[in-house]
Amino acid sequence: MSCSIQENATNTQANSFAYWVDKNTIVWLCLILVSVFLAIEVSLWGCLFWIVALVLDDILVYGFGKSVLFDSQLRVCRNYQWMHNMYDNTTGSGRDLGFNLVVEDDLSQQAKYEHMVKELKLEKGMMICDIGCGYGDWLKYCRDEVGCEVVGVNMSPEQAHYAEHEYGLHVFVLNWKDILFDTELQKKLYGKFDAITFMDTVEHYVSMEDRRNNTKQAKIYSDMCLMASKLINKKSKSRRVFMSCLHQTRKHRPWRFYYHSYFMDKFYSGYYPFLDEGPLKECEPWFNVVKVDDKTEDYRLTGVRDSKHFQAVKVNITPKKIAYFCMVLLLDPHTIHRLLYYFQDSWMYFYGDNAYDETYDVEYRKKVSFVLLFWVTFELKEGVN
Ligand SMILES: C[S@@+](CC[C@H](N)C(=O)[O-])C[C@H]1O[C@@H](n2cnc3c(N)ncnc32)[C@H](O)[C@@H]1O
Numbered sequence: 013m014s015c016s017i018q019e020n021a022t023n024t025q026a027n028s029f030a031y032w033v034d035k036n037t038i039v040w041l042c043l044i045l046v047s048v049f050l051a052i053e054v055s056l057w058g059c060l061f062w063i064v065a066l067v068l069d070d071i072l073v074y075g076f077g078k079s080v081l082f083d084s085q086l087r088v089c090r091n092y093q094w095m096h097n098m099y100d101n102t103t104g105s106g107r108d109l110g111f112n113l114v115v116e117d118d119l120s121q122q123a124k125y126e127h128m129v130k131e132l133k134l135e136k137g138m139m140i141c142d143i144g145c146g147y148g149d150w151l152k153y154c155r156d157e158v159g160c161e162v163v164g165v166n167m168s169p170e171q172a173h174y175a176e177h178e179y180g181l182h183v184f185v186l187n188w189k190d191i192l193f194d195t196e197l198q199k200k201l202y203g204k205f206d207a208i209t210f211m212d213t214v215e216h217y218v219s220m221e222d223r224r225n226n227t228k229q230a231k232i233y234s235d236m237c238l239m240a241s242k243l244i245n246k247k248s249k250s251r252r253v254f255m256s257c258l259h260q261t262r263k264h265r266p267w268r269f270y271y272h273s274y275f276m277d278k279f280y281s282g283y284y285p286f287l288d289e290g291p292l293k294e295c296e297p298w299f300n301v302v303k304v305d306d307k308t309e310d311y312r313l314t315g316v317r318d319s320k321h322f323q324a325v326k327v328n329i330t331p332k333k334i335a336y337f338c339m340v341l342l343l344d345p346h347t348i349h350r351l352l353y354y355f356q357d358s359w360m361y362f363y364g365d366n367a368y369d370e371t372y373d374v375e376y377r378k379k380v381s382f383v384l385l386f387w388v389t390f391e392l393k394e395g396v397n
Pocket residue numbers: 088092108109110111143144145146147165166167168171186187188189210211212213216217
């Protein structure tokens with residue numbers, strides 16, 4: 013499977029069968045084949061079989077919190093594969109998959125990284141681990157500008173491949189949840205790092221079908237914090253974790269909220285925690301919260317102003333992209349949902365009214381947005397093993 017553990021990204025690229033065919037692909041192809049068979053052998057109505065199966069799966073997901081047909085973590089991988097193959101310039105070279113700070117009316121990635129360096133109390137020679145490291149821009153900055161030693165963890169093989177081949181970074185291609193069960197990885201990673209970062213990645217950790225399962229959510233966030241605490245070198249001067257994460261608000265939700273959430277689920281799969289139920293609460297046994305900053309307007313305005321950011325990216329059609337699109341119709345059950353997501357601009361809906369407004373207005377956004385982006389600095393408590 014494209015999300016399985018690899019020490020490096022070389023074997024997970026386009027030439028590998030596993031990169032293209034995962035469990036979701038096989039189930040999807042079976043649904044298509046059965047539909048064709050039913051249409052030929054039974055009735056023309058049989059060609060609708062795949063739609064009925066998808067609807068039944070949705071009923072199980074949203075009604076009972078169980079996805080029988082598809083694996084949501086694989087959907088996250090396919091989402092990043094799609095973005096990598098379809099988008100223009102949503103790769104490294106100064107373009108990360110998060111967002112930048114608005115400074116004097118401009119967007120600045122440098123300001124974001126400087127802020128993180130300060131919050132993490134980073135110094136030359138320190139070791140950083142970035143979980144969900146994207147294309148590796150932040151790690152490259154830490155290495156080249158601060159003089160840190162850096163390691164990434166990412167379950168997206170194409171991003172890890174980019175980070176390794178363009179930036180010369182070392183990236184473990186895996187789902188961080190696997191570290192908790194792998195003693196070899198633990199030997200390599202535990203106790204080695206001064207600071208850990210989770211930048212705009214935590215939103216994927218709880219799968220969409222678990223959105224009503226508070227026990228499972230709490231376990232995932234506490235596992236994440238337990239792992240972070242184990243990765244940290246207890247003698248370090250930093251002992252800090254920096255997290256950037258979208259959170260849900262408790263604002264009243266009209267039916268359109270659920271409608272757009274549905275398309276988001278199909279594209280990315282994930283869950284935005286509430287501030288008082290997510291990592292801030294579950295990390296408490298290991299970490300003190302040093303600081304919480306609302307950066308929603310920086311996130312929103314990056315998408316509004318930067319036409320190459322993934323919130324707003326335009327896709328230039330090329331023969332290669334057409335070929336990929338045709339393939340992905342067979343590889344992935346959710347390509348049509350994805351198109352509808354773009355068509356209706358589902359992402360921007362979550363920022364509430366005037367989502368494209370150019371003004372930076374934190375108080376207004378707090379009132380209207382269904383999501384808020386928080387930057388959180390944690391510090392490991394004394395005495396934690
Ligand atoms: C929105 S991108 C952010 C990337 C990067 N941190 C940045 O700020 O540019 C989310 C990243 O998290 C990674 N990711 C999501 N779930 C993961 C998991 N369970 N284990 C490892 N990586 C994960 C994705 O592959 C992707 O690189």
